[in-house]
Amino acid sequence: MKKTLVSALATALVVGAASTTFAAANPFSDVPRDHWAYDAVTQLAADGVVEGYGDGTYRGDRNITRYEMAQMVAKAMAKDNMSASDRALVDRLAAEFADELNNLGVRVTKLERNADMVKWNGKLEYTYTSERRDVPFTRDGVTKKKHNADEVLFRLEPSAEVNNHWHVNARLDAGYNMDKDDSSSVVLKRAWAQGDYGDFSVKLGKMEFVTAEGQYQAPGSIVADGEFSGAEASFGKDLRVKLQAGRYSHGGDFADTANYQGAELQYENGSLQAGAGYYRFGSADLNGAYSLKPSKDKMNVWALNGGYHFDKNIALTGAYAQNADAKIYKKSGQVSLEYKGADAADKGSWGAYVSYRHLGNASVEGTYDGALRYTKGVELGTNYTIWNNVVLSAKYFKGKDFTRTTDDKVSKLFGRVEFLF
Structure with missing residues (x-):
């Protein structure tokens, strides 16, 4: 393709070039200021229609391919504020390079599809907790009977979509304590x-x-509620099998990293749900030195769970777990009566539950929004969608710390508002 069409395109794109003074520096070393096409080429470069070569040259006397010309026509077609005559010239060029533009259009469509393949979700949440005990206890280095946060x-x-079968996912968290107004850093959680x-x-x-x-189950997990690094495979439909293996890092008072293997069998059909799980942690310190039998360097936790939905609104659920290697407080369990549940996309939807929870050494790191580890008692919870994608939730637990001979009374108030996007 000779440069005559390039010249025509340049003429069409430079609107009012005769009356325009270009203050920009010369973009190409081989297009001097006294060249007849200097203003046109400079405007094309400023508009992003032409880019030249990596060595800073334009090479305007070189024959170009039809595909290269079609790329410039495509960029010209996207240019706004063109006169009717200039637009007509670009339209004639578009008709001349229709086949190449169609091919280019396919490529552009793929690029746009790739951009759409990365989706972002997230939330901003505020959480208030107030924990009280009869006996002073320590949180963040401070010992007292009441701790608020x-x-x-x-x-x-x-x-991000990789192909028709694979996705790559992540979770990034940044948080801070309002009462301390401390700084926060972004943490890659998953x-x-x-x-x-x-x-x-x-x-x-x-x-x-x-x-x-x-x-x-509305109260959450009695065994684990966190993250692990490794591999997971699951298969099945009504009866589903899940296998996991990797490393698990406990973030509690007895921080430790353990080898982990787990297997779950879960059945769900109609109103009935039932399942069993086995979780093995290869660490003696995961639950604290006093919680395991002497000479034990691992934990083997067995768990059962079930639920029955009386109708679309009301369900009775329960779970039980036992740490086979614990020397004391081997058991954890909960039973709950649940009503509906808030749907973030449905303004005015809500839910509530009442649960009895007992969290012993089978709870490696369960859901502790209400009941805490080594406590037993009654937990109440509710949630409500106040506006679309704005959800309020609250929990209240009242019970005892069963590790103390005095049956230390414990209560916890939990409140949260989530803005989802």
Whole structure:
């Protein structure tokens, strides 16, 4: 393709070039200021229609391919504020290079699709907690009978499509304590690749670790509610099997990292839900030195869960777990009566539950929004969608710390507002 068409395109794009003074520096070393096409080429470069070459040259006397010309026509077609005559010339060029533009359009469509393949979800949440005991206890280095906390969390959860079967996902958290007005840094909480093939799914990386009962019971999990690094495979439909293996890092008072293997069998059909789980942690310090039998360097936790939905609104659920290697407080369990549940997309929807919870050494790191580890008692919870994607939730627990001979009374108030996007 000779440069005559390039000249025509340049003429069409430079609107009012004769009356325009270009203050920009010369963009191309081989287009001098006294060249007849200097103003046109400079305007094209400023508009992003032409880019030249990596060595800073334009090479305007070189024959170009039809595809290169079509690329410039495509950029010209996107230019605004063109006169009718200039637009007509660009339209004639577009007709001349229709086939090449169609091919270019396919490429552009793919680029736009790739951009849409990365989706972002997230939330901003504020959480207030107030924990009280009869006997002074320590939180963050401070010992007293009552501890309050005001926390803000900002979370981003990107998900990128790799192909028809695989996605890459992540969770980024940044939080701070309002009462201390402390600084916050962004923490990568999760990052995993997920492949879905019909009823079979596999995950690789650092991912969610919420034991089976925590997936559908309103109070949450009695065994674990956090993350682990490794691999997970699940398969099945009504009867689903999940296998996990990797490393688990406990973030509590007895911080430790353990080898972890787990297996779950979960059945759900109509009104009935039931399941069983086995979780093995290869660490003696995960639950604190006093919680395991002498000479034990591992934990083996067995768990059962079940639920029955009387109708679409009301369900009775329960879970039980036992740490086979604990020397004391081996058991954890809960039973709950649940009503509906808030839907973030449905303004005015709400839910509530009442639960009896007992969290012993089978609770490696359960859901402690209400009941705490080594406590037993009654937990009440409710949530409400005040506006679309704005959800309020509250929990109240009242019970006892069963590790104390005096049956130390414990209560906790939990409140949260979430802005989801």
